[in-house]
Amino acid sequence: MFDAVFTNLPYLLGGFLTNVQLAAFALAGGLFLGALVGLGRISKRPWVYHPVTVYVNFLRNIPLILVIFWVYFVMPIFTGRSMDPFISAAVSFVVFEATYFGEIFRAGFQTISRDLVSAAYSTGLTYRQTATYILVPIAFRRMLPSLITQSIITFQDTSLAYVIGLQEMVRRTTIVDSIEVRSIQLYSFVAILFFVICFIGSRISLHYEEKSRKAKVL
Amino acid sequence: MIEIKKVSKWFGDFQVLADVDEVVQRGQKVVICGPSGSGKSTLLRCINGLEPYQRGEILVDGVSLSDPKTNLYKLREKIGMVFQRFELYPHLTVMRNITLAPMKVRKQSRPAAEKKAMALLERVGIPDKAAAYPANLSGGQQQRVAIARALAMEPDCMMFDEPTSALDPEMIQEVLEVMIGLAKDGMTMLVVTHEMGFAREVADEIIFMDAGRIVERGSGDEFFKHPKSQRTKDFLGQILK
Numbered sequence: 001m002f003d004a005v006f007t008n009l010p011y012l013l014g015g016f017l018t019n020v021q022l023a024a025f026a027l028a029g030g031l032f033l034g035a036l037v038g039l040g041r042i043s044k045r046p047w048v049y050h051p052v053t054v055y056v057n058f059l060r061n062i063p064l065i066l067v068i069f070w071v072y073f074v075m076p077i078f079t080g081r082s083m084d085p086f087i088s089a090a091v092s093f094v095v096f097e098a099t100y101f102g103e104i105f106r107a108g109f110q111t112i113s114r115d116l117v118s119a120a121y122s123t124g125l126t127y128r129q130t131a132t133y134i135l136v137p138i139a140f141r142r143m144l145p146s147l148i149t150q151s152i153i154t155f156q157d158t159s160l161a162y163v164i165g166l167q168e169m170v171r172r173t174t175i176v177d178s179i180e181v182r183s184i185q186l187y188s189f190v191a192i193l194f195f196v197i198c199f200i201g202s203r204i205s206l207h208y209e210e211k212s213r214k215a216k217v218l
Numbered sequence: 219m220i221e222i223k224k225v226s227k228w229f230g231d232f233q234v235l236a237d238v239d240e241v242v243q244r245g246q247k248v249v250i251c252g253p254s255g256s257g258k259s260t261l262l263r264c265i266n267g268l269e270p271y272q273r274g275e276i277l278v279d280g281v282s283l284s285d286p287k288t289n290l291y292k293l294r295e296k297i298g299m300v301f302q303r304f305e306l307y308p309h310l311t312v313m314r315n316i317t318l319a320p321m322k323v324r325k326q327s328r329p330a331a332e333k334k335a336m337a338l339l340e341r342v343g344i345p346d347k348a349a350a351y352p353a354n355l356s357g358g359q360q361q362r363v364a365i366a367r368a369l370a371m372e373p374d375c376m377m378f379d380e381p382t383s384a385l386d387p388e389m390i391q392e393v394l395e396v397m398i399g400l401a402k403d404g405m406t407m408l409v410v411t412h413e414m415g416f417a418r419e420v421a422d423e424i425i426f427m428d429a430g431r432i433v434e435r436g437s438g439d440e441f442f443k444h445p446k447s448q449r450t451k452d453f454l455g456q457i458l459k
Binding site for chain 1: 303
């Protein structure tokens with residue numbers, strides 16, 4: 001009953017690989033930029049805090065698809081050359097997800113007591129060292145369940161990149177469907193694949209939540 | 219080594235420090251006591267450049283903390299600090315808590331930093347806890363690790379902000395013993411505490427603060443036997459009961 005899927009399996013899975021690659025870029029870049037955004041959001045320096053806050057509030061209040069279009073169509077006007085859909089999508093995701101990861105990091109940073117930061121400073125650590133070795137690792141561990149949940153959402157959202165013609169799995173499925181006309185099995189297959197990956201992800205998140213509740217280490 | 223000249227500080231409209239004057243000589247041990255909210259902790263935080271002050275001047279080894287050219291990070295290496303709630307890094311082992319600053323700030327090699335850390339753990343009496351995480355230690359042990367962490371930077375002065383007030387009674391002594399040991403080795407110390415037994419034993423000078431001011435100061439004996447102000451008498455009456 002999955003005949004159309006099987007005949008086109010390499011093609012479809014090739015698309016899925018694009019989703020995975022895009023998610024990998026989005027997560028690596030989004031987490032890195034997100035940690036910086038989170039630090040900016042707790043900064044006492046107005047010239048850091050305000051721009052970062054405007055950036056976060058702006059992007060969190062517009063749809064992701066708009067960001068994808070914006071980067072794809074508007075960036076070339078500034079750079080003078082057309083954007084590769086993958087690079088364009090990766091940039092969009094990093095910029096967009098960083099605001100969500102940033103807010104998660106901010107919440108994590110706010111669980112860290114002022115005296116713990118003072119203790120780090122009092123041993124001579126600089127702001128940068130304190131952020132790198134103390135703030136970010138603690139916030140990361142404490143917020144791991146939320147970060148995993150957001151990562152799952154990011155992974156699902158990668159399929160949105162089909163709107164700028166990126167050959168990811170959903171895009172390829174529509175192409176296969178237009179030839180084979182097997183909508184039910186094709187879209188079911190895509191759904192199952194996404195479900196399995198994301199379900200495993202949410203189980204992992206749950207596992208860490210339990211673990212941190214039991215261990216009380218942090 | 220620390221000179222505090224007419225320092226005042228406000229949180230908004232509220233004045234936390236009012237014209238505080240104090241000089242701490244190298245090797246001197248000063249105990250600061252007073253009711254909560256009297257500005258004791260804030261004073262320590264100011265001395266370590268963790269809080270700004272609005273008026274007056276604090277000099278550490280002759281270098282002004284409020285001078286914008288002063289490298290506060292460099293200056294903080296000279297003064298170790300121990301906090302009420304230990305404030306160990308929860309995600310790092312005891313060993314890493316102690317070696318982090320020597321390795322990152324002083325660029326010591328890991329073996330050198332670890333050797334030094336082990337010696338410090340011996341000194342505070344818990345060499346067997348090097349691989350443990352802070353959450354698996356008792357309060358007294360955590361505070362001793364915190365002292366070792368501060369000592370790892372080989373500071374010229376150690377400041378303690380109510381180091382025993384978050385501890386269960388049976389653990390207070392083990393921490394005080396480490397502190398008395400430090401005092402006997404000649405460390406310059408500034409200690410905010412209500413442990414009057416400790417104050418009597420080690421303090422060269424005891425300062426009583428109230429509402430951001432130094433109300434009274436005196437050598438150990440003089441302070442306890444002949445308190446001058448009524449406020450000090452009331453306070454001593456309260457805590458020595």
